[in-house]
Amino acid sequence: MKSLEELYRLVFNKLQKDQKRQIHTEGVISTAISLCGVYGIDPIKGEIAGLLHDSTKLESKEETISRIIHFFGKEELNLWPPKAWHALSACDYAKHECEIDDEDILNAICFHTTGRSDMSILEKIIYVSDFIEDSRKNVNEKLKNLSKINLDKTVFEIMKLTISHLTRNGEFIAKITKEAIDNYQMKLEEMNE
Numbered sequence: 001m002k003s004l005e006e007l008y009r010l011v012f013n014k015l016q017k018d019q020k021r022q023i024h025t026e027g028v029i030s031t032a033i034s035l036c037g038v039y040g041i042d043p044i045k046g047e048i049a050g051l052l053h054d055s056t057k058l059e060s061k062e063e064t065i066s067r068i069i070h071f072f073g074k075e076e077l078n079l080w081p082p083k084a085w086h087a088l089s090a091c092d093y094a095k096h097e098c099e100i101d102d103e104d105i106l107n108a109i110c111f112h113t114t115g116r117s118d119m120s121i122l123e124k125i126i127y128v129s130d131f132i133e134d135s136r137k138n139v140n141e142k143l144k145n146l147s148k149i150n151l152d153k154t155v156f157e158i159m160k161l162t163i164s165h166l167t168r169n170g171e172f173i174a175k176i177t178k179e180a181i182d183n184y185q186m187k188l189e190e191m192n193e
Contacts, residue, residue, distance in 0.1 A: 001099045007048065010098065011055045018058055020135070025054055027133030028126070035125045038148050049108040049126045052098065056089040067092040081172040084113040114174045115159055117183035124151045131158045152191075156184040 002010070015021045032046035056064060064085050068076055071092035080088060091110040094100040108126040111119060115127050128151065132144045147154040159181040166173050 001101065004044070004048070007051055007098055011051050014055055015058060021054060021057055023135045024133065025051065027135045028053060028129045031129035031133045032125050035129060035147060035151075036122075039121050039125065039151060041121050041125065045102065045105055045108075045122055046125055046129075048100065048102075049105045049112075049122060050129060052090055052094045052100070052105075053109050053112045053126055053130060054086060054090065055098075056093050057086045059086075059089065064089040071095065079176070080114065080174050081166075083171070084174065087111065087113045111176075114177045115155060115180040116176050117180045119155070119180075121151065124155050128154050128158060131162075152184055152187055156181065156188055159184065 011025070012022060015025060029047055029050035032050035033043045035041075036043040036046035056067065059067075065077065067089035068085060072088055076088065077085070087110055091106050094109055095106055100106060104120050104122050107120065108123045111123055112126045112130050116123070119127065128143075128147050132139060132147060132154075143154055143157060146157065159177065163173055163177065163181060
């Protein structure tokens with residue numbers, strides 16, 4: 001793996017044309033480090049995943065597709081909404097250019113937009129951090145507070161909001177997201193029994 005200093009240099013060079021994306025990335029990093037402290041996860045892993053989660057967001061559609069085909073295969077393109085493709089391409093970038101071999105970090109990057117069933121704690125932290133960090137419009141304080149108490153419930157609430165938004169706008173919802181919301185609802189129901 002490249003040094004943390006080198007990773008910051010690489011990512012912020014890629015994001016230099018979009019100050020909002022830089023601020024968002026810094027917010028995800030900060031939120032992820034904080035939540036790692038709450039849930040006993042190595043904060044460096046949270047920092048790296050937060051740093052890299054949107055690292056390819058400004059690449060062209062052609063570059064994004066090329067990265068996805070390279071790492072996942074062409075069929076994966078049809079399983080994910082185009083708005084989420086940057087998560088897949090960022091995973092390729094992290095693995096092949098940043099030399100990240102930690103599967104948990106790679107999965108946290110990959111599933112930060114769609115979520116999935118049975119995410120690791122780090123995956124949940126990045127998923128939640130991407131949604132609640134301070135630079136987001138209309139940051140939900142209730143979710144921010146809940147994230148420090150019950151990560152599964154926070155993931156579930158974010159998935160409900162996301163699916164509602166996508167449905168309202170007639171956008172494609174990944175099968176993996178539909179399966180995940182059912183999984184987290186079942187988990188929460190079992191916890192309440």
